[in-house]
Amino acid sequence: MAGFVAILDFGAQYSQLIARRTRELGTYCEILPYDTPWSALAPRTPQAIVLTGGPESTLVPGAPGLDRAILRAGVPVLGICYGMQRIARDLGGELIKLDHAEYGPATLSVEAPASPLFANVPTQSRVWMSHGDSVVRLPNGFSALASTARCAVAAMGDVQHRIYGVQFHPEVVHTEHGRTIFANFLQRIAQVPADWEMGSFVERSIAEIRARAGDGKAICALSGGVDSTVAATLVARALGERLTCVFVDHGLLRKGEAEQVVEMLREIAHLNVRAVDARKRFLEALSGIEDPERKRVVIGHEFIRIFEAQARAIEGVRFLVQGTLYPDVIESKTPHSKAGHKIKSHHNVGGLPEEMHLELIEPLRMLFKDEVRALGRALGLPEKIVRRQPFPGPGLAVRVIGDVTEERLRILRDADAIVREEIDNAPLDPHPWQYFAVLTPVRSVGVMGDGRTYANLVAVRAITSEDGMTADWARLPPELLERISTRIVNEVPGVNRVAYDITSKPPATVEWE
Ligand code: XMP
Numbered sequence: 001m002a003g004f005v006a007i008l009d010f011g012a013q014y015s016q017l018i019a020r021r022t023r024e025l026g027t028y029c030e031i032l033p034y035d036t037p038w039s040a041l042a043p044r045t046p047q048a049i050v051l052t053g054g055p056e057s058t059l060v061p062g063a064p065g066l067d068r069a070i071l072r073a074g075v076p077v078l079g080i081c082y083g084m085q086r087i088a089r090d091l092g093g094e095l096i097k098l099d100h101a102e103y104g105p106a107t108l109s110v111e112a113p114a115s116p117l118f119a120n121v122p123t124q125s126r127v128w129m130s131h132g133d134s135v136v137r138l139p140n141g142f143s144a145l146a147s148t149a150r151c152a153v154a155a156m157g158d159v160q161h162r163i164y165g166v167q168f169h170p171e172v173v174h175t176e177h178g179r180t181i182f183a184n185f186l187q188r189i190a191q192v193p194a195d196w197e198m199g200s201f202v203e204r205s206i207a208e209i210r211a212r213a214g215d216g217k218a219i220c221a222l223s224g225g226v227d228s229t230v231a232a233t234l235v236a237r238a239l240g241e242r243l244t245c246v247f248v249d250h251g252l253l254r255k256g257e258a259e260q261v262v263e264m265l266r267e268i269a270h271l272n273v274r275a276v277d278a279r280k281r282f283l284e285a286l287s288g289i290e291d292p293e294r295k296r297v298v299i300g301h302e303f304i305r306i307f308e309a310q311a312r313a314i315e316g317v318r319f320l321v322q323g324t325l326y327p328d329v330i331e332s333k334t335p336h337s338k339a340g341h342k343i344k345s346h347h348n349v350g351g352l353p354e355e356m357h358l359e360l361i362e363p364l365r366m367l368f369k370d371e372v373r374a375l376g377r378a379l380g381l382p383e384k385i386v387r388r389q390p391f392p393g394p395g396l397a398v399r400v401i402g403d404v405t406e407e408r409l410r411i412l413r414d415a416d417a418i419v420r421e422e423i424d425n426a427p428l429d430p431h432p433w434q435y436f437a438v439l440t441p442v443r444s445v446g447v448m449g450d451g452r453t454y455a456n457l458v459a460v461r462a463i464t465s466e467d468g469m470t471a472d473w474a475r476l477p478p479e480l481l482e483r484i485s486t487r488i489v490n491e492v493p494g495v496n497r498v499a500y501d502i503t504s505k506p507p508a509t510v511e512w513e
Contacts, residue, residue: 002200003193005029005186006046008036010054010064010082016326017171018050018080019366021182026194028204031366038069048076048190051083053169057133058085059097065090076162076190081131084156084165091139091163098150101132105174106148108155115145115157116188117164117181126176127154127168134167162189198378202234205363209238213319218361219311220245220321221303222273224253224261226388227323227364230376233269234363235321237379243321245271246310248303251279252395252409255417268382278306286397286404292513295404299394311358320358324365325372368467389434390468398513402441407494412439414492415458422484423462423476432474435462437488438501438512446496448489455496458488462500463510471505 005022009015009031022029032041034054041049049070056063068090071077079087085095108127110118127148135153138144146155148168157164164185170178186192220232222245236243245265249258258275265271285298311317364372369390376386392398399416400408416437423435442457460481465471485498501508 001045001047001193003027003195004044004046005048005050005190005192006036006041006044007031007050007052008034008066008070008083009052010034010056010086012053012055012081014169014171015052016366016368018052018182019326020368020371021171021179022050022186023196023371024179025183025186026196027186027192028196028200034064034066037067038073041070042073046075047192048078048186051077051079051086053081053083053130056082057097058082058089059095059133071163074161076185077164078185079163079165080171081167081169084167085131085133085135087163087165088135088139088142088153088156091142091158093135093139093142094137095133096136097133098131102129102134102148102150103131104129106150106154106168108146108148108168110146110155112143112145112157115159117145117155117157117166117184119184119188120180121177121184126174127170127178128172128174129154129168131167135165164189198374201375202237202378205234206238209235209361209363213239213242213361215242216318217242217244217314217316218319218321219243219307219314219317219358221307222247222261222265222271223391223393224257224265224388225323225391226369226372226376226386227325227390229265229269229271229323229385230372230379230381231321231323231362231364232265232271233379233381234375235361236271241272243272244310244314244317245273246307247273247275248306249275249277249279250282250299250302250395252282252299252397252404254391254396254420255413264385268385274310276306276310278302281306282397283404283406288403290402292398295397295513296394299397303393318357318359319361321361321363323372324362326366326368370466389436392511398511399436400439401512408439411456411458411492411494412437415439415488415495418487418491419460419462419484422480422487426477426480428474428476428480430464432462432476433465433471434468434510435460435474437461440499440512444497448496453496456494457497457499458492458495459499459501459512460484461510461512463505465505465510468510471510473500473502473504476500 005027007018015031019029019031106129108125110123134151141158142156144153145157148154151167154167170181222228232245262275265273285302289295373386397404400412419437438459440457446453462474463471464474488498
């Protein structure tokens with residue numbers, strides 16, 4: 001039987017990290033809503049179930065619960081944070097609300113070193129805690145396996161039924177031996193097979209898409225970015241010519257990009273592409289809009305209208321393919337949870353008008369960027385496509401701060417081309433994850449030749465990151481920064497000053513808008 005782990009999501013920030021750790025251990029998994037009934041899970045024969053953390057407290061009436069049949073199904077269960085508290089409550093244990101929530105690093109003392117959960121884990125190690133409630137009485141059959149100074153039950157287990165709970169977060173890197181603990185649960189305790197790799201993800205996805213789409217037709221919004229290209233290539237493997245890709249040139253792309261992208265999609269990725277020139281339409285719609293959220297909304301709206309028209313032109317289209325990734329999902333909303341704060345409304349997530357009657361196919365919804373790149377390679381896409389930097393759907397509209405005009409787009413494009421060329425050609429290790437120019441609304445005084453200038457300030461942003469969810473500013477060599485600055489000021493009319501952004505995310509975001 002092929003390995004399958006079900007992750008029931010109570011709305012934690014870290015749910016996808018749990019999925020990622022599972023995949024790193026070579027087992028296929030899916031994140032499912034916390035209230036998925038056992039009757040829906042059972043036919044899929046999960047060999048282990050993980051309950052995630054979540055923002056709620058089990059002590060509050062109406063807190064998210066799970067189908068208790070899951071805890072009696074004989075399948076090994078690991079509850080993390082809220083997941084552990086849920087197990088404790090549902091099986092008759094007791095919890096209290098702490099006077100002060102425990103948040104951040106703590107030292108874990110393993111009290112049951114013989115427990116398979118803590119095999120190869122030292123008796124003292126650093127873990128990451130984040131909780132407001134604590135288990136004070138264990139359910140029958142459970143014993144305490146570990147503690148911290150402030151949490152008497154930092155891990156618990158019922159050996160006979162193979163049900164475990166950890167109050168800390170083994171999935172985050174701040175938990176020193178988190179991977180070992182997680183591997184102990186999946187491999188020693190649950191003995192799930194490690195039989196998953198990208199090749200099998202491709203096969204599984206193709207089979208699922210075929211099963212779902214039947215002989216239906218699909219349409220895909222292609223931006224030329226890694227995500228939509230990989231998603232379209234995968235779906236094209238399943239549906240062939242029944243997938244039509246639409247590339248909308250919204251006029252907010254980087255220098256020379258529109259032409260390159262269309263050629264690349266047709267010639268290299270072998271996709272069936274319709275190119276729509278909508279440059280004028282977007283510029284008009286954006287005219288006079290300075291607020292970044294408004295820009296995203298307007299762009300999203302125009303996009304959707306163009307798709308509607310394209311979809312209508314193809315008879316019998318039933319599906320819309322989107323290259324939505326997990327970080328897009330989590331930053332737009334916390335899945336399966338009412339909690340979670342909107343940070344930026346990435347226009348390519350959701351937003352599809354009901355009346356279009358198109359069903360979404362989002363084959364990358366569970367993946368992180370680097371996993372999408374690996375998938376692209378597994379699909380045989382060249383490095384030129386697979387290594388493209390992330391680029392926001394609303395394009396340069398969110399990098400021209402303030403009013404978006406043709407002239408300001410021209411300035412930004414020229415400055416950005418220099419930033420990219422210089423960084424592309426520099427032998428940097430690690431190579432920044434994303435780098436670009438931002439046109440600020442600031443003008444400042446300068447002197448060029450004998451004359452005073454009063455011109456635009458361009459900011460340069462270069463970051464290192466793994467997934468875009470957190471980022472650090474890249475420590476670029478001063479000589480490189482100097483070359484970038486000198487070239488921009490000399491070669492781009494309208495710019496007389498260049499600044500380098502030295503803020504990480506958080507507290508800043510990657511894009512300025
Ligand atoms: P932020 O600015 O939210 O960016 O820290 C995180 C990553 O997402 C990209 N980004 C977007 N991508 N539509 C997209 O498709 C958007 O509206 C959008 N805004 C930001 C950003 O470039 C970075 O890689």
